Amino acid sequence: MDSLSDLEFIKTQIMHLESSMNETVASKQSLLNSLHEGQVVSAKNLLSYLTLRNLDIRELQDLLHIYGLSSLASSEGHILRQVQAIRERLGYVYKERDLDQCTFAFSKLKMGEKSRQLFGQKSEANMPYLMVTFDAEFADDYAKVKSLLQNGMNIARINCAHDDEDTWSRMINQVKKAMEQTGIPCKIYMDLAGPKIRTQILGKGRDKGKVKIKEGQLIWLVEDESEADKSQIVISPNESGIIHQLRKGDRIFIDDGAIRCIVEKVKKERIGLRIVRISSKKKLLKEGKGINFPDSFLQVPALTDFDKACLPFIFENADLVGYSFVKTAEDIVELRQALRELSESYPHLIIKIETLEAVENLPSLLLEGMKEQVFGLMIARGDLAVEIGFERLGEIQEEILWICEAAHVPVVWATQVLENLHKSGMATRSEITDAGHAAMAECVMINKGDYTIEVMETLRDVIHRTSTHRVKKRFTLRPLKIAQKFFAT
Incomplete structure (x- = not known):
């Protein structure tokens, strides 16, 4: 042309x-x-x-x-x-x-307003909000909670899949006490547990809660304990109605993808799973490990009876409620109706994206969420990576960020942020790069670990450096020291 x-x-x-x-x-x-x-x-x-x-x-x-x-x-x-x-x-x-x-100015203002409504005020404009996952020990460790607050925690996360209302109350009391004594604000975020699809050992190894496995082995998935042959490796998914939705050839992942299986046999009340890969050094199948069904759009309710029982406590104590394993707009409608039975005024919603179905339905989820004055979205990268494939996570998490930016919906970047540093005290090179990408979100969630303060300090350092080069995914051109040194010589 x-x-x-x-x-x-x-x-x-x-x-x-x-x-x-x-x-x-x-x-x-x-x-x-x-x-x-x-x-x-x-x-x-x-x-x-x-x-x-x-x-x-x-x-x-x-x-x-x-x-x-x-x-x-x-x-x-x-x-x-x-x-x-x-x-x-x-x-x-x-x-x-x-x-x-x-306009550009309008969108920037709108995203800032919504982020403040959800996550409160923060002292550092260029830093994402920091959400810290609470461990049960925090319930009786005021010094730790106060230190977290003083080191930049903006939101305290309590996972309702663990502990109980008494422990949650003590955690919240420690946060409130620290807020009062320091004058630093902090929001309370509570995660609904969602469907607990976890391994329950019914056959071999039941007494020990674990059993040795090997690649190529056939194991069985059942829901009715009477179907369990004690001489075989038999597990239950801990949720009813799942096995009848599985088809031959479907992939099944256990323990965050460490164990990969293929559905090989489909019987009336039993599913035969062939183990095709074991990534962990210890080739063990353990009790209470997550099971993912990436090829199966399971008809399992996102809002469980346990979740509904937790709602009154969450309503009384939380600023934000995280909705686990959301798949369709109807799931959001169901939670909204349950909350409105308590009151027309309820905690702000954070929709968690952790399944392939949720990714595919993202626009309809966002539009349903827009019936609220403000809501947020969490990229729950742990389950999501297993569901969509680890090799696709980098691509999909960016797509989610783009679409949420278009909708002016604040995003929480979650799971395994500086994970190795958090557990061992030393970061890997790749997770430092990943931490830099976290700056593209409005909030970053930190999981449990022994080095939480170190993670917060490292995250702040990495993001401060990144933020001088980039605002979300838009690169900015500040002077480069490399260029300045060149012209100074």
């Missing part, structure tokens, strides 16, 4: 993009009418961004870059207005009323 035809191509493509975005928004007007009024502009931007990402615009991006125009990268939060800005640079004149109100 010559320069004239290049520019005509750009003009035509950009005009079509704007038209397509407007058509999408217009077609979803009834949906937009159902949302909280404060979320409508964000929802329109999300719909416009999804319209863009339904297309392949790489050729257009190259030309935009060549002619010194925005290539639409890093414009998730204000995508239609960015398209309009390109048209303006190419000579198109808009009437003021036709310009989209979701």
